[in-house]
Amino acid sequence: MAETTQKHYDVIIIGSGPAGYTAGVYTSRAKLSVLIISGTLPGGQLMTTSEVENYPGFPSGIFGPELMMNMRQQAERFGAVIVDDEVTQVDFKQTPFKITTHSETYDSDAVIICTGASPRKLGIPAEQQFGGRGVSYCATCDGPFFKGEDIVVVGGGDTAVEEATFLTKFGKSVKIVHRRDTLRASAIMQEKAKENPKIEFMWNNVVTDIKGDKKVATVLLKNLKTGKETTVKAGGLFVAIGHEPNTSIFQGQVELDDKGYMVLKENTRTSVEGVFAAGDVHDHRYRQAVTAAGFGCMAAIDVERWLSEKRHSNNKKK
Secondary structure, X not given: OOOOOOOEEEEEEEOOHHHHHHHHHHHHHOOOOEEEEOOOOOOHXXXXXXXXXXXXXXXXXXXXXXXXXXXHHHHHHOOOEEEOOOEEEEEOXXXXXXXXXXXXEEEEEEEEEOOOEEEOOOOOHHHHHOEOOOEEOOHHHHHHHHOOOEEEEEOOOHHHHHHHHHHOOOOOEEEEEOOOOOOOOOHHHHHHHHHOOOEEEEOOEEEEEEEEOOOEEEEEEXXXXXXXXXXXXXXXXXXXXXEEEOOHHHOOOOOEXXXXXXXXXXXXXXXXXXXXXXXXXXXXXXXXXHHHHHHHHHHHHHHHHHHHHHHHHHHHHO
């Protein structure tokens, strides 16, 4: 963690991960003074994943934490200051903007919000134990690791059905476990899944436990109507019950949609002039490391142009 006595910055980036670190690389290379406040999990969701095979430039794959450390060092190389602290409060009602952490208050002319989103968890103890060892929250990221396996997908919405369909390309079989007896997914998605010979539905069921030695081997289910318990063989468990954007501290400060995601007005601009957003905090469609990095780049370019225009007009007024 960097120590900084500086309290004012051209831009403060809230959150790390691919979006935050990429924004840090671009803004600091543009000769802006940059502070990145990393948040509770420096590096974001990739810090809890094992191998990343789909990030361009790494033909043999790279471990998530290693990729994030590389990005962090790259941002620091160009002069970004990174503090491992958590933002507890923001004030976007006045300029410069005020950002308060557990230990300090900083201010800045611009802000990029890169706090991401967290996958909703099942909430059972074994889930954490098998994280990265058979339990996954992203089929696009991890599907190819489960070739020839029996796979369980939990959820009943579009994401769950889409992920289950995608996983049939790799898995031997895919069971969709849903706590109700009907899906929330769109009709066309349901139709495709029901026609797929590899997909089986486990209605009115919830996952109560996960068993295995070094990785997931079986999943325990309980039928909510009959109380019957079933053990199903599974080499992988994909949890697809939605994501929660990490935006609670921004309520009342910037416009959020009904699910709590940042609303972008133009490019990466939020409802507040000078406040920008990048990555999973607004993107509930793609949710990939590479798209988050892309949004980080876009937000940085938008910030640099916005600051440049603002300063140019201020100089003209003098």
